[in-house]
Amino acid sequence: MPLRLALRDIAFFERQIPFARPFRFGAVTINASVQVFVRVEIEVEGKGVSTGASAEMLAPKWFDKRPHLSAEESSAELRRSLDIARDLYLSHKGFDTAFGLHAACHGAQVEACANEDIPPLAAGFGPAEIDKAVLDALLRAAEVNFFDGMAQNIAEVDARLSGDISDGEIATFLATRKRRDRVAIRHTVGLDDNIEGEGGVADAKENAGARYFKLKLGGDPDADAARLIRIGKELSRLPHDYRVTLDANEQYADLAALGRLIERFDADGALQPIAWKLLYIEQPMPRDIARQSPLADLWGNGFIIDESDDCYDAFPAARALGYCGVSSKSCKGIYKSIINATRAAKWSSPSGVQYFVTGEDLTCQAGLAVQQDLALGALLGITHAERNGHHYVDGFAGAPAAEARAFREAHPDLYAGDGDRIRLAIHDGDLLTGSLVAPGFAASVHPDWSSLSPLARPPTRIPQEQPP
Numbered sequence: 001m002p003l004r005l006a007l008r009d010i011a012f013f014e015r016q017i018p019f020a021r022p023f024r025f026g027a028v029t030i031n032a033s034v035q036v037f038v039r040v041e042i043e044v045e046g047k048g049v050s051t052g053a054s055a056e057m058l059a060p061k062w063f064d065k066r067p068h069l070s071a072e073e074s075s076a077e078l079r080r081s082l083d084i085a086r087d088l089y090l091s092h093k094g095f096d097t098a099f100g101l102h103a104a105c106h107g108a109q110v111e112a113c114a115n116e117d118i119p120p121l122a123a124g125f126g127p128a129e130i131d132k133a134v135l136d137a138l139l140r141a142a143e144v145n146f147f148d149g150m151a152q153n154i155a156e157v158d159a160r161l162s163g164d165i166s167d168g169e170i171a172t173f174l175a176t177r178k179r180r181d182r183v184a185i186r187h188t189v190g191l192d193d194n195i196e197g198e199g200g201v202a203d204a205k206e207n208a209g210a211r212y213f214k215l216k217l218g219g220d221p222d223a224d225a226a227r228l229i230r231i232g233k234e235l236s237r238l239p240h241d242y243r244v245t246l247d248a249n250e251q252y253a254d255l256a257a258l259g260r261l262i263e264r265f266d267a268d269g270a271l272q273p274i275a276w277k278l279l280y281i282e283q284p285m286p287r288d289i290a291r292q293s294p295l296a297d298l299w300g301n302g303f304i305i306d307e308s309d310d311c312y313d314a315f316p317a318a319r320a321l322g323y324c325g326v327s328s329k330s331c332k333g334i335y336k337s338i339i340n341a342t343r344a345a346k347w348s349s350p351s352g353v354q355y356f357v358t359g360e361d362l363t364c365q366a367g368l369a370v371q372q373d374l375a376l377g378a379l380l381g382i383t384h385a386e387r388n389g390h391h392y393v394d395g396f397a398g399a400p401a402a403e404a405r406a407f408r409e410a411h412p413d414l415y416a417g418d419g420d421r422i423r424l425a426i427h428d429g430d431l432l433t434g435s436l437v438a439p440g441f442a443a444s445v446h447p448d449w450s451s452l453s454p455l456a457r458p459p460t461r462i463p464q465e466q467p468p
Contacts, residue, residue: 002156004095005138008049009041010086010130012455013447017057017365020394024191025216025249028061028071035365035398036082036455037447040133044141045095052137053446054129054372056331057363057389062307063122065250065286076458077122083457084112085126097156098138102131102335106161110311117464121287121310121332128333132372135334136441145437146375147179155335161312162339165346173342177379179437182430183359184384186212186245188391195230202234208391209429212384213244214360215274217284219251221260225271232273244274245386247282247360250307255293258284262298280325282360283307295322306360315340324353327360328380330373341380359385366396366424367407368443371414375442378433387424387431395423403448410444411435 015035023030038054058078060071069077088105096104105127113123139149149155153174158167187201187210194200201207215231217224228246235242252258265275283306285293290308304325305318315326325344328337337357344355359377364370370389377385395417396404404422408415413432416425424431436442 002097003044003047003138003142003154004097005042005044005101005134005141006095007040007042007089007092007101007134009039010090010133011039012082012086013037013039013449013452014455015398015452017393017398019392020397021392022190022192023188023388023392025062025247028065029192030060030392033060034058034075035369036078036129037368037449037452038082038129038133039446039449040130040137042134042137042141044138047141050137050141051446052133052135052140052441053368053443054132054136054441055365055368055447056125056129057365057369059331059363062249063125064119065307074122077118078125079455079458080116080118081109081113081122081124081126082129082455083126084123085109085130088112089127089130098131098134099155099157099335101134102127103158103160119310121307124310124333124336125331128331131334132330132441136372136443140440143439145439146442147177147379147437150174150338150379151177157335157338159339162343164316165339165342169346170339170342173345174338177381179433180378180381180383181434182427182432183374183378183382184212184430185210185390185426186214186359186384186386188214188386188388189216189231190392191216191218195227195234200234201231202237208426211240211242211429213242214386215244215246217246217248217251217261219248219253219257221257221264224261225264225268228274229268229270232271235277236273242277243279243384244277245279245282245358247306248284250283250286250290252284254285254289255295255298259298278302280304280358282327282358290321291317293321298322304356304358309336309340312336312339315343319347319355325356325358328357328377328382329360329363330369330376331363334372334376337376337380357382361386361388363388365389365393366404366415366422367399367447370424371411371436371442374431374433375436378436390424390426395421400448400451403451406445406448407443410438 187207280302287308306327341357347355359382438444
């Protein structure tokens with residue numbers, strides 16, 4: 001008998017996050033941000049009331065990069081997405097499964113956001129955060145950990161939003177999942193980060209012993225190639241083997257510009273330390289152009305979508321264009337990640353094309369956010385994941401020391417340090433997942449709610465894009 005629940009309350013909070021260093025991706029530089037916290041109260045049939053939580057950073061100018069919006073206005077879209085989702089979820093009366101609740105609100109969320117000129121990727125942010133908190137509460141009520149609960153499909157994920165796969169394929173995929181004990185970090189090199197010398201990409205104090213590197217691209221083939229040559233020289237100094245991925249964050253204007261970069265990989269020997277270690281290129285072109293541009297034989301099978309992954313049909317559509325991978329991010333929705341991973345397993349052939357899901361962390365900070373995203377990746381079998389949080393934010397920055405200590409004590413394999421400087425613990429380039437096996441969604445403790453401020457409402461109406 002599936003566990004059914006009814007939502008009783010949804011509350012939003014926020015905390016300011018100062019950055020330890022600027023982070024530039026695409027055309028945006030971030031020096032600080034806001035972390036959003038969600039707390040829900042549910043009633044589970046036969047098990048009573050339970051509380052769950054989730055957290056995520058508001059990432060300006062990532063969900064919506066349209067130039068008419070300021071960074072603040074793009075963040076305001078995410079606040080509106082949360083508000084709209086709360087109203088829809090609370091209006092869903094009666095008992096339902098966790099995924100049934102999500103599916104019942106999904107279409108209305110996209111439509112309501114579209115009416116305010118909020119695009120689908122940003123529209124999905126509100127439900128993604130509420131869904132994580134609901135799942136946390138459900139797992140706590142059932143007294144089961146995330147990995148065992150999802151193997152049993154406790155959320156009752158089905159194929160009603162994805163007609164290309166079946167309910168049975170999803171259930172079988174989940175039933176065969178085994179938690180990865182370790183997930184390697186992929187060290188991000190932002191466009192303003194140091195390359196050479198102390199604090200550079202090969203500095204072990206900076207990269208925490210990473211064996212995987214994610215290198216940001218700016219969209220200019222010549223400038224990007226020159227920068228990659230410098231990075232390649234540094235990475236070749238590492239005492240161990242390494243692999244790289246490239247992320248353009250939609251900055252390449254079209255296939256012609258992207259093709260010029262790919263040609264440099266083949267023609268320029270100075271790029272070999274990158275080209276020979278390259279696993280894939282992430283979201284090179286703007287999402288609207290990407291949807292209209294078949295990759296053909298541009299470069300093997302090494303492209304994935306990220307920002308284009310804004311609906312349940314996005315991965316099949318990208319596959320038809322020549323993409324072989326899609327990113328998993330808990331801020332885009334845990335259920336979509338599970339369904340996309342089911343697809344990748346179904347489509348892959350032992351002797352043919354391999355389809356895959358990657359771990360790309362834009363918004364996960366120490367505590368709930370990084371733990372829930374890490375657990376999702378460990379469930380899906382992701383071997384390495386981009387980790388920005390520990391690099392650009394100093395541990396539990398902005399959180400009370402007692403809260404940081406509580407997380408360290410509950411998850412001693414994930415955090416290290418004393419006093420006010422408790423940080424993510426990285427073991428030979430890996431994160432350990434053992435302490436995530438606790439009732440709930442990958443966290444034994446919740447934030448100090450009394451230290452958080454109520455989530456501020458969007459200050460002004462979000463300006464709509466005007467037709468040309």
